[in-house]
Amino acid sequence: xxxxxxMHPATIFIIGALLLPLAKLLRIQKVWLxxxxxxxxxxxxxxPESFGRVEWLGFDLQFGRVDQLTTVFLHVFTLMALIGTxxxxxxxxxxxxxxxxxxxxxxxxxxxxxxxxxxxxxxxLMAVASVFLVWYRKTRKSIDAGYRxxxxxxFGGLILLGGIFLHYQNGxxxxxxxxxxxxxxxxxxxxxxGFMLNAxxxxxHAWLPDAYPEATVTGAVFMCAFTTKTAVYVLARGFSxxxxxxxxxxxxxxxxxxxxxxENDARRILAYHIVSQVGYMVCAVGxxxxxxxxxxCAHAYAHILYKALLFMGVGSVLEMTGRSKLSELGGLYKYxxxxxxxxxxxxxxxxxxxxxxxxxSKSMIISAAGAxxxxxxxxxxxxxxxxxxxxxxxxxxxxIWFGPNDSGLKPKEAHWNMQVAMxxxxxxxxxxxxxxxxxxxMLPYAVNYHPYTSFHLSETFQxxxxxxxxxxxMVKYLKPHDVSNxxxxxxxxxxxxxxxxxxRKPVNATNEWISxxxxxxxxxxxxALARALSWFDWEGIDxxxxxxxxxxxxxxxxxxxxxxxKLQHYIGAAVVLIFIVLIVVVLL
Amino acid sequence: xxxxxxxYLRERPGLLKWSLMAYLAFAVGFxxxxxxxxxxxxxxxxxxxxxxxxVVGCLGMIVFCKGLSHVWLERDKDHYDK
Numbered sequence: 001x002x003x004x005x006x007m008h009p010a011t012i013f014i015i016g017a018l019l020l021p022l023a024k025l026l027r028i029q030k031v032w033l034x035x036x037x038x039x040x041x042x043x044x045x046x047x048p049e050s051f052g053r054v055e056w057l058g059f060d061l062q063f064g065r066v067d068q069l070t071t072v073f074l075h076v077f078t079l080m081a082l083i084g085t086x087x088x089x090x091x092x093x094x095x096x097x098x099x100x101x102x103x104x105x106x107x108x109x110x111x112x113x114x115x116x117x118x119x120x121x122x123x124x125l126m127a128v129a130s131v132f133l134v135w136y137r138k139t140r141k142s143i144d145a146g147y148r149x150x151x152x153x154x155f156g157g158l159i160l161l162g163g164i165f166l167h168y169q170n171g172x173x174x175x176x177x178x179x180x181x182x183x184x185x186x187x188x189x190x191x192x193x194g195f196m197l198n199a200x201x202x203x204x205h206a207w208l209p210d211a212y213p214e215a216t217v218t219g220a221v222f223m224c225a226f227t228t229k230t231a232v233y234v235l236a237r238g239f240s241x242x243x244x245x246x247x248x249x250x251x252x253x254x255x256x257x258x259x260x261x262x263e264n265d266a267r268r269i270l271a272y273h274i275v276s277q278v279g280y281m282v283c284a285v286g287x288x289x290x291x292x293x294x295x296x297c298a299h300a301y302a303h304i305l306y307k308a309l310l311f312m313g314v315g316s317v318l319e320m321t322g323r324s325k326l327s328e329l330g331g332l333y334k335y336x337x338x339x340x341x342x343x344x345x346x347x348x349x350x351x352x353x354x355x356x357x358x359x360x361s362k363s364m365i366i367s368a369a370g371a372x373x374x375x376x377x378x379x380x381x382x383x384x385x386x387x388x389x390x391x392x393x394x395x396x397x398x399x400i401w402f403g404p405n406d407s408g409l410k411p412k413e414a415h416w417n418m419q420v421a422m423x424x425x426x427x428x429x430x431x432x433x434x435x436x437x438x439x440x441x442m443l444p445y446a447v448n449y450h451p452y453t454s455f456h457l458s459e460t461f462q463x464x465x466x467x468x469x470x471x472x473x474m475v476k477y478l479k480p481h482d483v484s485n486x487x488x489x490x491x492x493x494x495x496x497x498x499x500x501x502x503x504r505k506p507v508n509a510t511n512e513w514i515s516x517x518x519x520x521x522x523x524x525x526x527x528a529l530a531r532a533l534s535w536f537d538w539e540g541i542d543x544x545x546x547x548x549x550x551x552x553x554x555x556x557x558x559x560x561x562x563x564x565x566k567l568q569h570y571i572g573a574a575v576v577l578i579f580i581v582l583i584v585v586v587l588l
Numbered sequence: 589x590x591x592x593x594x595x596y597l598r599e600r601p602g603l604l605k606w607s608l609m610a611y612l613a614f615a616v617g618f619x620x621x622x623x624x625x626x627x628x629x630x631x632x633x634x635x636x637x638x639x640x641x642x643v644v645g646c647l648g649m650i651v652f653c654k655g656l657s658h659v660w661l662e663r664d665k666d667h668y669d670k
Contacts, residue, residue: 261649262657334591341590370628378628382638386645402598455632458622461615462638469612470646472605478650485661493668 006047008063009078010109010122012040017101020094030089033097037082040108044074050114059174062114068444069297073111073233075442076301077104079428080225080308087312087421088218099132100222106130107226111233116164116174116191119234123160123198126227127153133219134211142214148493149211152197156204160194163187176234181242181288192239199231199282200275201248202255206489209259212271213324217315220267224274224311225304232281232300241288246369249283250380252276257387259487264480266314266324266396270307273392276384277303277350283381284365287372290445295364297443302357302432306349309425310392313343316414316422317400323409326396326480330403332411339414340401342422349429351393352385354460357432360439360451363460367449382463389467395478404479615639 016036023032052063066074081104088096106129109122127150134146166187168174179188193204200208208228212220239245256276263269277299284296316339317332318324333340345356352358362385369378413419432439440447471478597604619635631637664670 258649258653258656261653262661333594337591367626367628375629379631382641383645383649386642387649390646390649402594453626454618454622455624455626458615458619459632459638461618462636463642465608465612465615466639466642467646468608470643470650472608474647474650477654481662482665483657483662484665484667485657486663486667487661497668 006043006051008052008109008112009040009044009047009074010105010112012036012043013081013101013105013108017098017105020098020101024094029092029094029097033085033089034082036101037078037085037104041075041078041082044071044078047074047112053114059117060115061118062175063109063118064112065114065176066112068442069233069237069293070111072297072301072439072442072444073229074108076304077107077111077226077229080222080304083305083308083421083424084218084222084225086424087221087315087418089417090415091218093136096133096136096216096218099129099136100218102129103133103222103226107230110230113176115176116167119176120157120161120164124157126230127157130219130223130227133223134215136219137214137216139214145211145214148489149207152204152207152492156194156197159197160191163190163192163194166190176237178240179238181239184242188238192235192242192245195231195234195238196248196282197231198227199235199278200228201252201279201282202275203488205252205255205275206487206492208274209263209268209271209487210489212274213265213267217319221308221311221315224270224307228274228278229281229300229304232278232285232296235282235285236293236296240285240293242286244286246283246286246288246374246377249279249281249286250377252279252282253381253384254387255279257384257391259485260391261387261395261478262480262485264325264327264482266326266329266400267311267318269326269391269396270310270314273350273388274307276388277307279384280362280365280381283377284368287365287368287374287377289368289372291371291449292365292368294440294443294445294447294449295361295368298361298364298439301439301442302349302361302429305425305428305432306346306357309346309422309429310343310350310396312418312422312425313339313346314396314400316418317411319418320411320414321409323407325482326399326403327482329400329407329409331401331406332409333401335409335411336401336413338419339422340397342419342426343400344397345426345429347393347397349433351389351464352460353433353464354452354457355430355433357429357439359433359460360436361432363451363456364449386463386467389464390471393464394468394471395480398475399480404475612639 013036016032020029020032023029047064047066049066050062050064052061054061054063081101084100085097088100091097103126106122106124106126109125110119113119113122131146131150131153134142134149136142164174164187167185170185170187172185172187197204197207212223215223235245253276256272256274256279259272260269260276263272281296281299281303284292284299314324317329317336320336321329321332323329349356349358352362366378366381366385369381414422436451440449616636616639619639624632627633631641
């Protein structure tokens, strides 16, 4: 179904963002905020397969390429933009909405891009727009974290650009197509590393749990959805079947939950858990079978909704209480029951309870790993599922809404628009679990997978139930403490400190010392040398040239003495000179 | 309404404990009747395997992660500002 009247979805958001101040002036900001994502969401089904081809400096750029793989991502990205914007509807500051929409535009532009240069352009738009979602929190910590975030992403963008240039230099076509794992070149691996940075694959993941918890309440809801899932899309598009991704993805799933188990800040728990969940998708992309790619897409779709729901729930608590640390919360179920219900729905969906979206998406990836005989990887994914329920399914809601001790806080329930957004996401979590074919029909390949088998149900009942038992037994030991845990950002945070120290102390000291040496010795030496040279010039060289310079000086002095300044002397001298000339001419 | 219900449950930890036990018994019991024709590896064939996997995995993870945090990863909040 295509139509001749359509607009690139990224353009809709960019124009929407640029006209937002005008809408505010006309007092229709809230209407505009709902209208623009709604238009974008409605019209993604009417996009032609190929559009926006431009030739620029000899490069063929393609801004629109639509197929089964893009459709599922476009669908969830635009839906999420709608939910996220509704969640932040109470924010009057247009700047935050503009940053969020430009960020969404970057993500949609990357998804639709048909060549690597276009990918890069929108890739950078995402990085630049999203850092403002961190900075708008306007705390010292968020400003610092934002700078680290943008520096890491600039570095990643340069890696990507370097890979693209190298690929082009090797005579590669810049069309954004899939690479074959067997014949992959260095340039292609460099591009993959650039993509992996945005997918937060360890060891280049630390920007995510560093920046997301410092973002604004709404900003974090947007950020958790777009950057990593756009990276999953580009990896699925370009690098399916690369075994390295399967292994790294499986490591990611465990790495993320391990930190989620020990962290104290609710939004940092969720941020680490993004690493874990994206690990499932990266792993599926690495496995690369049809079922695995379907699983990656389905999980991306489901994950965006329930992770955003969790960020909204925790964000509501932060908005209403100003706190997000588990050690400072507890007993809120009496005051924010609606937020609690929605967050718990997010928690059970992410844990993969039957009748929720996690059950029908995560299991697809685990089955794909099993079907591909990657038993070890499959076991890692199952263990990560245990950790997911432990950290996000039980620990997070328990310490915020119930907990061993009451925080004494009596907050009001979240704003109405926040509740509406949470309802939309919660509805989708359950709707997909009850009616999986809605999602399965959008996937790139035909689905031959049935989630509701008695074996899968039995496996899930046991895994979740006995994880609950583990929590019950160890709940005292699991109590979160108000500390921060080291991660690999240590290298650049400490490294930057050392660099600054090195610049301030040894480099600066050496610089001072050298200029002192110069002042005391160098300057005098130079002056003495200059004097010696001047003497040599006067006495040595002039003497060698028959004293000509001295002769000129002395001659000049004598000429000057002739010039007495009296007119009769000059006239007399002129007459004498003429006579001498005449005598010489006549006589010779 | 839900608030009252949750308060009612919170005041009765014994009830919660026995509900959990009953559920666990149900989960293991259900496994006797599950059809296993899509087994991916040996664990899928054993009845109650995922019960053991769940509880051992969960306890192991808590001990490992919390232990690692205590002995190595844990720092003051302003660690990087010093």
